[in-house]
Amino acid sequence: MTISGPSFDGYSWGAQASSGSRFGNMTVVDKVPPEMLHMVDPHWYQFPPLNPMWHGLLGFVIGVLGFISLTGNGMVIYIFLTTKSLRTPSNLFVINLAISDFCMMVVMSPPMVVNCYYETWVLGPLFCEIYAMAGSFFGFCSIWTMTMIAFDRYNVIVKGLAGKPLSINGALARIMAIWTFALLWTLAPMFGWNRYVPEGNMTACGTDYLNRDISSSSYLMVYGIWVYFCPLGLICYSYWFIIQAVCAHEKNMREQAKKMNVASLRSSENQNTSAECKLAKVALMTISLWFMAWTPYLVINAGGIFNLINISPLFSIWGAVFAKANAVYNPIVYGISHPKYRAALFERFPSLACANEPLPVDATSTVSGTTTVTENEKANA
Numbered sequence: 001m002t003i004s005g006p007s008f009d010g011y012s013w014g015a016q017a018s019s020g021s022r023f024g025n026m027t028v029v030d031k032v033p034p035e036m037l038h039m040v041d042p043h044w045y046q047f048p049p050l051n052p053m054w055h056g057l058l059g060f061v062i063g064v065l066g067f068i069s070l071t072g073n074g075m076v077i078y079i080f081l082t083t084k085s086l087r088t089p090s091n092l093f094v095i096n097l098a099i100s101d102f103c104m105m106v107v108m109s110p111p112m113v114v115n116c117y118y119e120t121w122v123l124g125p126l127f128c129e130i131y132a133m134a135g136s137f138f139g140f141c142s143i144w145t146m147t148m149i150a151f152d153r154y155n156v157i158v159k160g161l162a163g164k165p166l167s168i169n170g171a172l173a174r175i176m177a178i179w180t181f182a183l184l185w186t187l188a189p190m191f192g193w194n195r196y197v198p199e200g201n202m203t204a205c206g207t208d209y210l211n212r213d214i215s216s217s218s219y220l221m222v223y224g225i226w227v228y229f230c231p232l233g234l235i236c237y238s239y240w241f242i243i244q245a246v247c248a249h250e251k252n253m254r255e256q257a258k259k260m261n262v263a264s265l266r267s268s269e270n271q272n273t274s275a276e277c278k279l280a281k282v283a284l285m286t287i288s289l290w291f292m293a294w295t296p297y298l299v300i301n302a303g304g305i306f307n308l309i310n311i312s313p314l315f316s317i318w319g320a321v322f323a324k325a326n327a328v329y330n331p332i333v334y335g336i337s338h339p340k341y342r343a344a345l346f347e348r349f350p351s352l353a354c355a356n357e358p359l360p361v362d363a364t365s366t367v368s369g370t371t372t373v374t375e376n377e378k379a380n381a
Contacts, residue, residue: 028313031120032202039125039197041210047313050201052119058203058317059116062324066109069327073102075345076335083344089171090152094334096175097145101327104138107131108204108324115203132196132205133186139294139323140182140227142330146290147231148174149334150238158245185223194219200316209304210311217305228298235290239283286333293326 028047029040076098080086111131115121121128155163189195189207194216197208209220297319303309335341 028200028202031118032198033120033122033124036121036125036128036198039128039195040202041197041208043210043311044200044202044313047200050119050313054201054314054317055116055119055203058201058321059113061321062109062116063113065321065324065328066105066113069101069105069109069324069331072328072331072335073098073105075349076331076341077102079341079344079348080335082348083340086338086340086344089166089168090149090156091338092168092171092175093145093149093152094338096178097142097149097334098331100138100141100145101330104135104142105324105327107134107138112204112320120202121198121205128198128205129190129196132207133190135206135320135323137182137186140185141178142326143227143231143290143294144178144182145175146286146330146334147234148178150235150286154238154242158241185226188219199320200311200313202313204320206319207301209301212305212307220301220305224298224301228294232287232290235287239287243283289326289329289333293322296322 026049027045028049029037029045030049032040077095080091080095080098108131111123111127115123123131152166155166192215194211195208196205198204199206207220207223208216211217300311300316300319303311309315
């Protein structure tokens with residue numbers, strides 16, 4: 001079967017399809033190559049083709065996200081690996097997150113742009129499975145790396161001097177565990193526990209959430225607990241106690257300042273916004289962005305497994321878009337907002353610097369990412 005380019009024949013622009021109707025007797029599966037049909041769930045045969053506008057818009061958005069992500073994560077990797085003062089155990093997690101997100105977009109963005117042009121999956125069954133596995137694999141790595149970053153901040157700020165310092169070997173061991181578990185989980189569908197299939201828009205592939213056999217649905221339920229609920233709970237737990245510790249420290253500083261008859265123990269530039277307010281914003285932003293990135297996939301999977309909603313091809317698009325957007329703002333949240341990273345960025349690329357004046361590259365920073373605490377604060381936290 002020869003795959004042609006995008007065609008507007010048979011589409012009704014602006015028309016609304018009623019239940020069971022089709023545009024020009026066409027379905028969303030009509031352009032799928034014959035060798036892919038055995039992977040397509042019967043559920044999708046009831047839907048008319050997507051308006052070509054959606055394919056064009058999806059391809060454009062994924063292409064832009066891919067370019068921004070590759071640029072941002074590439075710069076994070078380069079800066080962290082070429083700046084000696086940044087090569088700390090904590091920052092290995094930031095580097096690992098950037099590598100995971102970079103690889104995700106290398107593997108997933110170009111194929112999706114190509115398939116959006118042809119309005120269907122044209123790269124064959126094998127690459128469909130590889131594509132879906134890669135997305136799941138690198139997503140797993142990113143999620144649990146963010147969890148390890150939250151744990152590291154918890155260890156530094158909450159436990160303080162009582163906590164066991166993170167070593168290079170300890171960080172590498174955790175990273176190796178993340179990649180190993182990710183590989184084991186994402187290989188499972190290749191061997192029959194669930195499977196990788198084309199998604200409803202037919203331009204991407206993912207896990208089969210429409211097969212309600214217990215052997216298939218059990219994978220998604222257990223996987224959802226392992227890669228969504230557990231990390232989200234652990235991240236919320238970490239930041240909850242981090243904020244509590246910083247609030248207690250701020251209270252002690254105010255009491256000490258009162259005893260010393262001074263307005264504040266902080267320098268004038270830090271008096272306007274308290275540390276707990278800054279940290280609360282960081283925690284809220286981190287958790288909110290994480291929730292926004294991965295919840296659409298959870299909703300789609302749960303809706304398919306338990307038949308809660310009628311998932312349409314258009315609805316299935318949003319999981320991929322929001323998950324890939326996560327690879328765009330991760331380097332901003334965890335890398336570019338790092339003060340020592342900004343200082344190194346200013347030195348190498350002055351026109352791209354994120355600050356008006358360079359910060360000292362050897363400035364004190366006790367944790368990776370946006371949360372920074374002085375040695376005095378860490379000791380009292």
